[in-house]
Amino acid sequence: MFWPTLLDLLESTVRVSPPLIFAALAGLYSERSGIFDIGLEGKMLSAAFAGGAVAAVAHSAYLGLAAAILVSVALALVHAYASITQRGNQIVSGVAINFIASGATVILGQAWFDQGGRTPQLDAASRFSTIAFPFAADVGKVPVIGPIYDHIISGHFVLTYVAFLMVPFTWWVLYRTRFGLRLRAVGENPGAVDTAGISVAWLRYRAVMCDGVLCGFAGAYLSMAMTSGFVKDMTAGRGYIALAALIFAKWRPVQVMFACLLFGFLDALGIRMQGNALPFIGQVPGQLIQALPYILTVVLLAGFIGKAIPPRAGGQPYVKER
Amino acid sequence: MSTPYGKLPPSAEYFLLPLVNVVVAFLISGLVVLIAGESPLRAFELLIKGSLGYGEGIGYTLYYATNFIFTGLAVAVAFHCGLFNIGGEGQAYLGGLGVALPCLWLDRFVPWYVTFPLAVAGSAAFGALWALIPGYLQARRGSHVVITTIMFNFIASSLMVYLLVHVLKPVGAMAPQTRSFEAGGQLPTLGFLLRLLGLDPGIAPFNVSFLVALVACFFVWLIVWRTKFGYELRTLGQSAKAARYAGIHEARIIILTMMISGALAGMMALNNVMGEQFSLQLDFVNGAGFVGIAVALMGRSHPVGIIPAAILFGILYQGGAEIAFDMPNISRDMIVVIQGLVILFAGALENMFRPALASAFASFGARASRRATAAGE
Numbered sequence: 001m002f003w004p005t006l007l008d009l010l011e012s013t014v015r016v017s018p019p020l021i022f023a024a025l026a027g028l029y030s031e032r033s034g035i036f037d038i039g040l041e042g043k044m045l046s047a048a049f050a051g052g053a054v055a056a057v058a059h060s061a062y063l064g065l066a067a068a069i070l071v072s073v074a075l076a077l078v079h080a081y082a083s084i085t086q087r088g089n090q091i092v093s094g095v096a097i098n099f100i101a102s103g104a105t106v107i108l109g110q111a112w113f114d115q116g117g118r119t120p121q122l123d124a125a126s127r128f129s130t131i132a133f134p135f136a137a138d139v140g141k142v143p144v145i146g147p148i149y150d151h152i153i154s155g156h157f158v159l160t161y162v163a164f165l166m167v168p169f170t171w172w173v174l175y176r177t178r179f180g181l182r183l184r185a186v187g188e189n190p191g192a193v194d195t196a197g198i199s200v201a202w203l204r205y206r207a208v209m210c211d212g213v214l215c216g217f218a219g220a221y222l223s224m225a226m227t228s229g230f231v232k233d234m235t236a237g238r239g240y241i242a243l244a245a246l247i248f249a250k251w252r253p254v255q256v257m258f259a260c261l262l263f264g265f266l267d268a269l270g271i272r273m274q275g276n277a278l279p280f281i282g283q284v285p286g287q288l289i290q291a292l293p294y295i296l297t298v299v300l301l302a303g304f305i306g307k308a309i310p311p312r313a314g315g316q317p318y319v320k321e322r
Numbered sequence: 323m324s325t326p327y328g329k330l331p332p333s334a335e336y337f338l339l340p341l342v343n344v345v346v347a348f349l350i351s352g353l354v355v356l357i358a359g360e361s362p363l364r365a366f367e368l369l370i371k372g373s374l375g376y377g378e379g380i381g382y383t384l385y386y387a388t389n390f391i392f393t394g395l396a397v398a399v400a401f402h403c404g405l406f407n408i409g410g411e412g413q414a415y416l417g418g419l420g421v422a423l424p425c426l427w428l429d430r431f432v433p434w435y436v437t438f439p440l441a442v443a444g445s446a447a448f449g450a451l452w453a454l455i456p457g458y459l460q461a462r463r464g465s466h467v468v469i470t471t472i473m474f475n476f477i478a479s480s481l482m483v484y485l486l487v488h489v490l491k492p493v494g495a496m497a498p499q500t501r502s503f504e505a506g507g508q509l510p511t512l513g514f515l516l517r518l519l520g521l522d523p524g525i526a527p528f529n530v531s532f533l534v535a536l537v538a539c540f541f542v543w544l545i546v547w548r549t550k551f552g553y554e555l556r557t558l559g560q561s562a563k564a565a566r567y568a569g570i571h572e573a574r575i576i577i578l579t580m581m582i583s584g585a586l587a588g589m590m591a592l593n594n595v596m597g598e599q600f601s602l603q604l605d606f607v608n609g610a611g612f613v614g615i616a617v618a619l620m621g622r623s624h625p626v627g628i629i630p631a632a633i634l635f636g637i638l639y640q641g642g643a644e645i646a647f648d649m650p651n652i653s654r655d656m657i658v659v660i661q662g663l664v665i666l667f668a669g670a671l672e673n674m675f676r677p678a679l680a681s682a683f684a685s686f687g688a689r690a691s692r693r694a695t696a697a698g699e
Contacts, residue, residue: 038408038468082670091406091468093670095615099662104354106655111358117653240472247469285488291480294473298455301465301473310466 009268011151015226017264018163019044019218019235023242024249024256025170026214030076032174032251033207034187034313035083038094039075040215041239042101047072047219049105052119052230053112055223059126064224069216075101076212077205084204087317098239106232122228128157128221157225159217166214170253183207187311190318200318218242241267244297251311263293330680336622340668342675344620347663354659358651365645365652372644373637377516379644381526384512385593387629387636388528391535392590393614394632395542396583398623400467402546403579404559409456409471410587411611412478413449417588419485420444421595422500422602425507426490432506441507441596442534442589449588450581452478457580461573467580475611486604500602509597529597531589538586539625545582555579587611609658616661619669635661 023040030037047068055064075097082093106117113119133154140150174180182203186193190200222238223230241263248263249255270289330339352362373383393410400407407413424440456470486498495501509530513523546552558565558575566572594606613635620634621627635657642657667674 036468038472078666082666086671086674088670088672089406090670091408092615092619092665095408095612096662096666096670099612099658099665101662103655103658103660103662106653107354107358107651107659110653111651117655237476240476243469244473285484287480287484287487291477294476298459298465298470298473298477301463301470302459303463303465 005272007147007151009265009272012268012271013261013265014152014156014160016267017260018157018160019221019226019238020242020245020260020264021163021167021257022214022218022221023239024245024260025166025253026211026218027243027246028170028174028251028253028256029183029207029214030211031246031314032187032311033183033204034190034311034316034318035080035204035208036090036094036315037079037208037211038091038243039079039097039101039239040218040242041235041237042094042098043072043075043212043215044219044222044239045098045105045233045235046075046101047216048223048234049101049109049119049219049230051216051220052122052223053109055122055126056113056120056229059123061126061128061224064126065216065220068220068224069213072216072219073209073212076208076215080205080208083317084201084208087319090315090317102233105230109230109232117232119223119230122224126224127228128159128225130155130157131161157221159221159225162217163221164257166217167253167257174253179206184311187313190313194318194320204318241293244293247310248293248297248300250309266292330676330683334679334683336627339672339676339679340620340622340627342679343667343672344664346675347660347667350663351656351660355652355656360649360652365649368645368648369637369641371641373641377521378524378526379640380521381511381513381516381523381528382640383633383636384528384532385526385598385636386639387632388532388535388593388597389590389610390613390617390632390635391539391628392593393587393611394617394621394628395538395614395625396587396590396611397614397618398621398625398628399542399546399555399586400579400583401618401623402552402559403555403575404562405457405460405576405579405583406468407453407456407471407580407583407587408468408615409453409474409584409611410590410614411607411609412471412475413452413584413587414590414607414611415478415482416452417445417449417591418595418602418606419482420446420448420588421591422490425503425596426500429504429507434506434508434510437506438509438530438596441592445588445591446585447588449591450585452588453580453584454577457577457584460580461576479605483604486602490602498604503596503600507596508600509592511597527598529593531593531597534589534592536629538589539629542586543625551575551578587614613661616664616668619672620664 023044027037027040050071051064051068054067055061079093079097082088083090109117109119136150136154140146174184182193182198186200186203193203194200222234245259245263246256248259266289270286273284273286273289355362355365373379393414396410397407421441421444424437424444428437452474456467456474459465459470460467483498490500491498492501511523511527511529512532513526513528516523546555554565554570554575557568558570558572562572590610595602599606617628617631617635621631638657638660642654645656646653
C-alpha cells in the first residue's frame with residue numbers, strides 16, 4: 001500500500017515541478033544579474049495564454065511554444081526597459097506586469113474565443129504528448145527499479161525533460177562561460193564590470209531576455225502539456241512559489257531544482273492528502289501543506305536554516321558615475 | 323554627482339507629471355478595449371455614468387474608495403520609510419478576523435457604537451501583527467520585506483481558509499463564512515449625506531468607515547510630517563546611511579512603520595466585514611490590498627493625493643461593473659489591466675516623461691527670460 005502511493009506521489013511530483021523549475025531558473029538569470037523579478041507569475045501566465053491561443057488556432061504545439069516565448073520575452077523587455085533604461089523600481093515594475101497579465105489574458109481570451117476567458121480545448125495534435133522510453137512497459141515489471149523507470153523517468157512530456165536538462169545547462173552557462181561570469185559579476189558589482197569595458201545595460205538586458213524565454217517555456221508547459229488549454233489565472237501562484245524556491249536555493253541552479261522538486265512534492269502531497277490521514281501524524285489540514293513552501297521560505301529568510309544572501313547589486317539601478 | 327534628471331517646478335513635479343503618467347496608462351487601457359472589439363469612448367461614458375451618474379452609483383464608488391484609502395495609506399506610509407509593503411492583502415485579510423471576533427462576541431447585546439471601537443482596535447491590531455513579523459525580519463534578520471510580505475499573503479490566505487472552514491463556520495452551515503452579525507455588528511450607512519445633496523443612495527453600503535478613513539488620512543499626515551518619529555521615518559527612507567549617522571534607531575523605526583502600515587491595511591476590513599457583508603467571508607479583500615499600491619503611487623504617497631486616487635479607483639470598480647453589464651467582452655478584469663498600467667506608468671516608468679517635460683519647461687523658461695531681457699532693453 002505504501003509503495004504504490006509513494007510511486008504515485010513521485011510521479012505527480014515530476015509532473016507538477018517543470019513549470020516551477022523553468023520559472024525559478026528564469027528568475028535566477030535575472031536576479032543573478034541584479035534585476036529582481038517579481039513578475040515571473042505574470043510572464044508565465046501570459047505565455048500560457050499565448051501558447052494556448054496560438055496552438056488552438058494554428059493546431060501546432062511548437063508554434064504555440066514559439067508564441068509563448070515571444071510574448072513572455074516581450075513582457076520581460078518591458079521589465080528590462082523600466083528597470084534598466086528608465087532606472088525605475090524593479091519591484092513596482094514586476095507587480096505591474098503581474099496585474100497586466102492577469103487582466104489582459106482574460107479580456108483578450110474572452111474577446112477572441114468567447115469561452116469565459118478560456119482558450120479552446122486543444123486536441124492531441126496541437127499539444128505536447130508524453131514520450132515513453134524504450135522498453136518502459138517491459139522493464140516496468142521488474143520489481144523496484146522497473147516502476148521507477150516506467151513511471152518516474154519515462155512517460156513524461158518533452159518539456160519535462162527540457163526543464164530538467166535546463167538545470168545542468170544553466171549551471172554550465174553560469175559557471176563555465178564568459179557570459180555567465182560576467183552575469184554573476186554584474187549582479188554583485190556592476191561598477192567593476194563597467195570598468196572592464198563591458199556594457200552593464202546590454203548584459204542585464206540579455207539576462208532578462210533569458211528570463212523571458214524560460215518563463216515562456218513554463219507557461220507553455222502549463223497550457224499545452226500539463227493541461228490542454230488556457231484557463232483564467234491558471235498559474236495560481238506558481239510564479240511566487242518559484243520565487244520562493246529560488247530564494248530557498250540561494251540563487252544556485254542545482255539547488256533550485258531540488259527546491260522545486262520539494263515544493264512540487266508538497267503540492268502533490270497536498271492534493272493527495274485531501275481527506276486522508278497521514279500515518280503516525282494523523283489528519284493534517286491541507287491548508288498547512290499549501291502554506292508550507294511559503295513558511296519554509298520565510299524561516300529560511302529569517303536565517304534559521306543558513307542564510308540566504310541575494311546578489312549584492314540586486315534591485316538597484318546602475319548609474320554611471322558622472 | 324547630480325541627480326540624473328533635470329529639476330521640475332513643483333507644480334509639474336506633483337501635478338503635471340503624475341497626470342501625464344496616468345493619462346498614458348488610460349490611453350493604453352483604451353487601446354486594450356479597442357482590441358477587445360468595443361468602443362473606448364462608449365466604455366468611458368458607461369464608466370462615468372455608472373459610477374457618478376446616480377446616487378446609488380456614487381454610494382458604491384465611495385464604498386470602494388474607502389477600501390482603497392486604507393490600503394493606499396498603508397503602502398504610502400511604508401514607502402516613506404523606503405519599504406515596499408506588498409502584504410496589504412494579507413494584512414487586510416487578518417484585519418477581517420480582528421473585526422469579526424468582537425462582532426461575533428458582542429453583536430447581540432450592545433449597539434454598534436460599542437462594538438465599533440473594539441472592531442477598529444481589533445482590525446488595526448491584527449493587521450499590525452501580521453506586518454510585525456516581516457518588519458521584524460527586515461529590521462533584525464535582514465530578510466527583504468517584499469519577499470516576506472508576499473509569502474505572508476499566501477500564508478494569511480491558507481490560515482483564513484483553515485479558520486473559516488474548520489473553526490468559524492457555524493455548525494451545519496455549508497458556506498465557509500461566519501454567521502451573519504446582528505444589529506450590534508452592523509455599521510450604519512452614510513446615505514443621509516447623499517440625501518442631503520438630493521441623491522438617492524439606494525442600497526449602497528457607503529458607511530461610517532469612510533469617516534474613519536478620512537481620520538486615518540489626517541493621522542497619517544500628522545505622524546509622517548509633524549512628529550519626530552515621522553521625521554526619522556522619512557530620513558530613513560531618504561538615506562539609511564544618513565539616518566544611522568544621525569543616531570536614528572533603524573530597527574525600531576522599520577518595525578513601527580510596518581506595524582502602522584499593517585494596521586492601516588487591517589482597518590480596511592471594517593468597511594467590508596462590518597459595513598457590507600455583516601459576516602467574515604472567504605477572500606473578501608479581493609485585491610484591494612494590491613490596488614493600494616497603484617493608489618499610493620498615483621497619489622504620490624501623500625494623503626491629499628491618495629484620496630482622489632482612491633476615488634478614481636472607486637469609480638473604476640463601480641463603473642467597471644456597469645461596463646461589464648453592457649459590454650460582455652469587458653469584464654471586471656479590465657480594472658486589473660488598468661491598475662497594472664497605472665502601476666507601470668506612475669511607478670516603474672515615472673521618469674519616462676520627465677526629460678521631455680523638463681526640457682519643455684527649460685525652453686519655455688529660457689524663452690520667457692529672453693523675452694524679459696528683450697523687453698528690458
